[in-house]
Amino acid sequence: METLVVIVNYRTGSLVVDCLRSLASEPDVREGRACVVVVDNASGDGSAARIRQAIETNGWQAWVSVLESERNGGFAYGNNLAVRAALQSGRPPAYFWLLNPDTVVRPGALGHLVQFMRQHPGAGIAGGGIDEGDGRAWPYAFRFPSVWSELENSLRLRLASRLLSRHAVARRMGDRPEEVEWVSGATMMVRREVFEAIGLMDEGYFLYFEETDFCLRAARAGWRCWHVPQSRVMHIAGQSTGLTGRLAVVPRRPAYWFESRRRYFVKNHGWLYGALADVVWILGFASWRVRRWMLGKEDTDPPRMLLDFIQHSVLWQPGLWRARREVPVNQRAARS
Template sequence: MSLPADPSRPGCAARTLVAIVNYRTAPLVVACLRSLATEDPLGAGCFRVLVVDNASGDGSAAHLRQAIADEGWEAWAEVRETPRNGGFSYGNNVAVREALRWPQVPDQIWLLNPDTVVQPGAVAALVGFLERHPRAGIVGSGIDNDDGQSWPYAFRFPSIASEFENGVRLGLVTRLLRSRLVARRMGPQAETADWVSGASMVVRREVFEQVGLMDEGYFLYYEETDFCRRARRAGWEVWYEPAARVMHIAGQSTGVTGRQTVIPRRPAYWFESRRRYFVKHHGRAYGALADLAWILGFSIWRLRRRLQRKEDTDPPRMLGDFIAHSVLWRPRWKPEVDAESGLARVNR
């Protein structure tokens, strides 16, 4: 049985679309769907799930369809396949475009990572929050690590000051620039923020209708920062709601972050997404200054690390790769995605 493009069913108009973008993480998606199944998707506040398989090429789509059939989730979950791995924004936009064409358009769209497990009551908490706060266009959930520890962060927009602090890693500088740090530790109550993690982010339908879809020029990373900035510029509020809990296994869907034994080299798309963000929202001159601030700070840190014989926890070739992708001289770049690894690459 296949879910039709019009998801309306007797007694249940989908108020929420859950969009999950998969790339070779089918077992994690099944675990995520299993956690969503306990949220009573066909109840009064029902939701639908579209899993977008970004051309995994490893049988993920068939695996997911079989799991959905075996578990009896066909009434509320379905898989879409894309012809290419176009990145996080691209995959989410496939689901959002379809939902915006439904006769009964969902009230909100929940962008949810495949490497997440939804805790009980999260759907009701997020949907209820938007109902109580009409100017809230985006709300992010509280995040728990896979060891059960809370990860209580939302974010400020990046700046020249935050780039220097991020590079130099000196306690005195961090204290002096406390109000400019990107990562902002949040309290136990709901608060506004500049942007929230795209691992679990609910967007009101009207935001997409007003500001457009996510920018597919970002292959991965900075796309949620960009989207939240566009929403705030249009007058919408961005909130962090810790009452809704989602467990996130960091790095499982990207391989960039997480607790790896061997720290991988930072992929090209991370640098290019960062570059795109600064140039798009601040211009090339500001972007160049932000690059210089990070390069200066990071160079100081590397020298201090050697003198103090501190452990090297940086990705290999980080400084050289950063400089190679700098706003200072990199031309506009379109990601070429490696078919085997799924990572963007640059022809040097």
């Protein structure tokens, strides 16, 4: 086995079956070079049983297994269950493809990523292109968040966005492979040596920012990250959370999003930088809210967004003011 595909499921059993069906035709799967582990993150809705039934009905037992988690520890936690077990096995795979349950793999998607990784030994992480549910391309990879990106994101002023375009998190991509800072965890291939060098994903993130954090740690260790648009998946965003996607309707942003964002800045840049990023975002967003009201524009922001942000910010967490950068236990060497 050269590649282990890891799919973390939380109450999206039918979508996982669709994803597995799309993987069944991949040459690497048919020829035994790739296997799949579905981690059920304590869904409690019968998802694991439905997935197992589909595996038996379709005769996929040779290349798909289901691993049930005792609790829903989040995205990083679920992926780590499968990755850790594979790393500790006698013959760990060369590559790990982290794949969202709400994806459908386009023909050749797996092969394109594997071929790219073989040809670029300095590439530690590679992400594929993403199509939305209606078939339209979503041509983005990402830059690491910064104070400047927080200003650009919150201010929502065309002139400011032009001036800060080089700092915006979302980066529009072309049709050729390009080196980027981080890629979406919806389709992210990781070389085994990256896990061995920097450890597993940080389980302190429940959801969101964990792949950003992981790519930053890999970059600091000298590994390169690439966007490979020839590998494509269709992603029905936000099926487990309702938080993302062009057509998503979010009544209120969940607390874990704010906590993950805060953890990313404080852990990787220190509390002072995190506090500065919070102040910049708060001032920029407050300015946007005033402009929106004065111009009579439609309110498309989640309810209580500003108040929730302030409540979860570094400024509202006195204990973090004295905190130093933390190194979670699960980031130690993966085999230790």
